[in-house]
Amino acid sequence: MPETTPLRQSLERASTPAAAALSRLPGWVTTVVWVLLLVIAAIVGGAVGWVLLGLAVAFVAWLLYLAWPYASTNAKLIRIAAALLGVAIVLVRLLPR
Numbered sequence: 001m002p003e004t005t006p007l008r009q010s011l012e013r014a015s016t017p018a019a020a021a022l023s024r025l026p027g028w029v030t031t032v033v034w035v036l037l038l039v040i041a042a043i044v045g046g047a048v049g050w051v052l053l054g055l056a057v058a059f060v061a062w063l064l065y066l067a068w069p070y071a072s073t074n075a076k077l078i079r080i081a082a083a084l085l086g087v088a089i090v091l092v093r094l095l096p097r
Helices: 007-021 027-044 046-067 075-095
Strands: none
Touching: 007 027, 007 046, 027 075, 046 075
16 A cells, blocks of 8 residues: 555545445446536536536546545546546636637
């Protein structure tokens, strides 16, 4: 196991129940829910859309942070791409034409 900081240990301990619940679900469920959050946020717009978009980006960032020391290079690249997609959507919504 990689060397961990007190912040990481605290976050991992706090995240254990949620991570355990997610691990019991089929792998595709989290991806589908994340994509649905992004699509609904884009369709709904307004404050509700921003909240859904924030939840989607925060969820991917949380998973990225937790899995980083243990993930393969390919898994890291996929998670970074997903996080960047969320950030790109935020920027497109924030900076309209």
